[in-house]
Amino acid sequence: MIKSNKNWKIHRPEQQNVDRLMRELKLPSLHAKILASRGFQEPADAQAFLQADASVLHDPFLLHDMDKAVTRIQSAIENDEHIVVYGDYDADGVTSVSVLTTALERIGADVSFTIPNRFEHGYGPNCELFQEIADLGATLIITVDNGVSGIEQTAFAKSIGLDVIITDHHEMGDTLPSADAIIHPRHPEGNYPFGELAGVGVAFKLATALLGEAPLDLLEFAAIGTVADLVPLLDENRYFVKEGIRRLRMSSRPGIQALAKVGGTEQRQFTEETLGFMVGPRLNAPGRLGDADVAVELLKAEDAAVASGITNELDRLNKERQALVNGITEEALQMIEEQYGQNIPYVFVLAKEGWNPGVIGIVASRLTEKFYRPSIVLAIDAAAETAKGSARSIDGFDLYQELVKNKEILPHFGGHAMAAGMTLSLSDVDALRNRLNEQAQQILSDEQLIATVEIDVPLTIDEIEVSVLESLEQLRPFGMAFPKPMYMIEDVTVGSIRKIGSAKNHLKLELEDGGNKLDAISFGDGHLADEMTHGMSLLVTGDLQVNEWNNFKKPQILLQDIRSDERQVFDLRGIRDPLRWIHTVPKDNVLYIAFQQQTKTYFTPILQGTEIVLFEERSRSERIEHIVLLDIPNQEEQLAELLNDYNPGRIYAHFYAPDSRYFEGIPDRQEFGWYFAFLKKRGTFDLSKQAEQLAKHKGWKIDTIYFMSKVFFELGFVKIDNGVAIIEPAAGKRDLAEAPAYQERKRQIEMEERLLYAPYQDLKQWFQKVQQDNAVEEEIVWT
Template identity: 40%
Template sequence: MIKSKYRWDISEPNHDLVTSFMQGLKVDRLVASVLVARGWSSLDQTAHFLQADIEHLLDPFDMKGMAVAVERIKEAVRNGEQIRVYGDYDADGVTSTVLMTRLLSELGATYDTYIPHRSREGYGLNINAIDLAAEAGIRLLITVDNGISAVEQIAYATQRGIDVIVTDHHEPPEVLPEAIALVNPKQKDCTYAFKGLCGAGVVFKLAHAMLGRPMLEYADLAAIGTIADLMPLTGENRIIARLGLDLMRRQPNAGIRALSKVCGIKPEELNSGRIGFSLAPRLNAGGRLEHADTAVKLLAATGDEEADLYAAELDKLNSERQLLVEQTVIEADELWQSICQLEGSTKRNVIVLAKEGWNAGIAGLVASKLVERYYRPVLILAVDESTGLCKGSARSIDGFDLYAALSENAELMVHFGGHQAAAGLTISREKVDVLADRLHILAEQWLSPEDWKPKRRIDLSIPLSEASLKAVEQLERLEPFGNANPRPRIVIQDVFVRESRTMGKDGSHLRLTIEQANQSMEVVAFGMGEQRDRLAPGTMIDLLGELSINEWNGNRKVQVMLHDYRSQHIQLQDRRKDNKMWSTVEEHINNQSSGLVIGCGSKAIFQEAISQFSHTGVPIRLLSESSLDARLVMETAVASEENSAEGANLLEEWRHLILLGLPCTQQEVSTLEQWLSPQVGGECVTVFSDLATNQQVTEGNAAFPDRKQFGEIYAMCRARGSWLDSPNGFVQEIALKTGKPLSTLRMMLDVFTELGFIAAEGASRKFVKEPPRRDLEQSERYRKAREQSNRLRLSEMTTEELQQWLISCHSKVPS
């Protein structure tokens, strides 16, 4: 059995609705099933979703504050007022800033830009920045991607003679700032139908309102902001992302061309994934490590030479950011492990780490890495030694509302904000431990045991035959993919791994070939190179992944990008013909010491295994140990033969059992059956041959009689007619004539008696002249004897027979 990494939450689409979508939308069953699984039920609404046309953009004047903002900006342009665009340092803030400057340029306005420094000024409007604006003669300040919470700062700006227009998309507080206009679709009394715009999306709608038409030439930056800020790719966002991607592929501006080049991407190949994982991190890098102005200058550049310089600088900063994240993750992991060692078994439910020297700008990235590694909520805080304040970010898991948890402890923090999955905070150093203790208790109260295993939402389970090229091509109609519209995830059950090979310079990735019902497909598993043994040829698995199309030399074929897998079957590696047993066992131990157990079929091979491998800590067991039960297989160390079954620390399960020889007695078979039970665990059994064990089997166990031999004994009974069941009687005569063991002959006569072929009364036995017509299989004594005989002939089984026997043991439900 191989357990999955994730909890699989598989949808069961309504089949009638799927059929309706297939006919009404003219799509393949695969596409229709995905749409239904994602909650689409109206044909008209689903058709609008698939089309995502410009005609479905909403009227920008439906947004509260839009009309006032438009008039005030027009007034500033008419009067030649100096306007300052006040942005933010992330990708959405940068694209919002440049998008606003495009609009102001088109209007002929006089303007400049200001983005605060992340570490020196922090997020949003600040008093010092307002003073600088006043000194520069700014009369109108327009915030983009911030400002909705700046009550105090905007009041101060008003005192300094500066009008403020807020364009934002973050959650509004209970008390709103008194700005000239607040343009944010999330305001409680705003009637705008779509609430999911990012900062750049709000500016895109402002441009529409100012210029009287949807500004398609602005969609590129709006799309980048939408994708980079992880906004839901539904509603207007889907339209904006689709329009923007189309524009970037056809007519990328100088900045996007340069940024794509340093990412190694052709502009015509841009999609939401490449923006999210390649372009956006570089746009964010400036604000994380230095200043976001470089990203603004890149996106505003008009010439390739200028853009190339800024792109190269951002690429360099991104590489530095990656190294810094890697180093900080190592330091954070070490700090977490030291905390765990100090606290012993009471491991924290929420990881809270604070250290001097860390960069607050990458705290969220580090937190995400640790969430992925340990699947616990994580807070990473950078300590400022001079102030004693800790600034940082937090990331959560499903089921634990991070914002709600921080709100429960608001009095401990100087500042915090965010949502269920992510947050930022500032807290004094002496209160960090108190916060950690309280979050630990909240997680204990709020989360169930199953919440501690990550979940993956799966659109549907399909047979391999449904993953046709035509169907997968139609899935492209669901693009662009992203938040709230992820790439479809599918499960294909019971596929056979035909080929498995590593790829990449360091062998860190896998390429598999899977089969089902005479169809095959390639599977790519990034970062799973070390799991090649678990996905060896011959393995039967259920796989979870994404369908994609691989194009090479003009050939297009479907492939699966593997995310997770599981198997209900135990796997067999039959190495009985391997003449280098000890070196192969050593290789297994070197590659996988954790979860490995060695079972020995004879005393001699057990002693040899102890002498060679006891120092490794791998449990080594003898099949004939009378005191051995299934749990004792899993001891963590064996020091010697004398103490091998005593005083051990027991684990919950084993992954890989190496058998040096197979059982040759009933007791040994029973022991092995306990080891193979599903409650103990087990993924793979590797079997080697032990000549001493094989000799015992050959000498001690006769083959189970076949039907012909049963017929011969039956004929002898008929010829005799009747006899007494005595030690030296008829049964002894048969034994002398046939050479068969007395135990085998008594079993055969018991079978005849059970089937009514022989009548028994006391010690008397009589052949029945007209017996009932019954098959040997109808005798329980026959079936049990045959099963017991087969169990004692494991070493003689073929690989297929042995595999089936292992599976049968692993499938048994305990009584």
């Protein structure tokens, strides 16, 4: 057996829905299964979703206060007022700034932008920066991707003569800032049809309202921010990303071209994954380590040389960021080991001086991914006696709502269910840790503390073709609320098993289903090769890809998890020296069993440090997952009993048999008859002196003569006195099979035939049958 790393939650789409989508939309079964799994039943709805054209765009004036904002901005332009766009330092923030400043420039505004420094000013509105903006002569601030929590800061801005328009998408509190306008897709007084816009989406809607039409060329920026901020890719967001990526693939913007080059990606092959894993991190990097202004300058650059220089700097900062993240992650893991050992808490709250506040959100994400626990990572400012950091959560633990319960010790915090940021007094860190763990203990069950993989596309290998995988483009983009499919292939067998990579730490399999084959790769799972056997049955889940090598394309699956409910039998029968195979046996939860005392005596000095247990002396209370069978049982029932006691996932079959009888067989009746007539004619026969001579004469082994003599003795045909066989004249007729020695020899040969000399597949099937029989017995008991 191979246990999966996560809970598998398998969703099987209704086949009739799949068939209808295939038939009416002319889709491959793979595409139809994805759509059916995501709730599409009507072909018309699925078709509209796939098209995702500009018709999905809503009237921007449906947003609350949009009319007020546009009126105030137009007034500022008419009166030559200076407008400052006040952004955030992440990818959503810098793309929001780029969208809105570009739109304002197009309608003749006197506009500049300001982005707070994460380390000097923190997140969101800042009174010091607002004062600087006022001192420079600005009269209107428009926030993008922030501001809805800046109650005090907005009041300050108003007190010094600044007007404030807030555009944001983050969680709104019970009290809103006293701004001149607040544009938010979930405004409590609004009725906008789609509430899940990213910050850049809100900025795009304001730009549309100002320009009188949607600035479609700015969807290049909107796509980046929308993907980076992990908002649901539905409704307008889906169109922003789908159309934005189409435009990015042929963009003439120097910044986009430079990002593609430094990322080693062909621009025409941009996908949502390119934005999420290549573009987004580089735009985030400067804001994590210093000033984010340079990211906006890159996106708006008009000169290729300037764009190239900025991109190289962003790439350098991103590598620096990666090194910082790796270092802090190692320190955090060491803290967890020292503080908790194996007793992992419900919630991690880790704090240390010297950690970079700009990257600890990524560290929190890594910890949550590794341990599947909500994680808060805080950077300590000893001088200010504060701790500032980021948090990431898991399903079932609404991070924002749980932090709200602690707002008296959290003077500054914000975020949503799965991520948050905060600043608190250093003296309250322990209290926050204790409180959150108590809250989590009340909310989270043991089941919720195991990561779940949602599988919604069960497939067979014959559905997987290169052309089908390449045509998945029409279903993109994948992301939040329309996630990348998690494929499952069941009832496949292992055709070949290889460890690959310089360290042999990766796994490559060839999966087979009848005459169909599929390559499978699993990174970091090379050790599983020692747990697999040829022909074993597997269920696998992962991501389907097209592998191209030397201009030849073939599909493959990049595995995320593997499961096998089948008991694994490892054939060690042909390896006489146990030192050649013992390293393949796990060290924990393993039982080395011997059925014969002589086997235990033989192996004890060879397998030094390994406990060998006799069958009759085993403990049934132990938890055993792996059993090593050192020799052959006397009876088949012993082996069945052993497997029933422990139900091991793996069996290592060595079956040491120094006195094998299989090839000797049992003398036939003619041989028994000749030997008995020989004894009867002689009356007595000295086995110790004459057996060897008789064996040579007949071409028998000496053991054969002793065996037949023992059978005759047990049947009462002869008596044996000091090695001399003496005929019993009054002995009656009896069947040879009545002799215990005869029965034992026959049983030993049958056991050797079944266990020691059987082909591997026959041996495996025998163990599988025992497992199935046990399962049936258990079912009968429980029902």
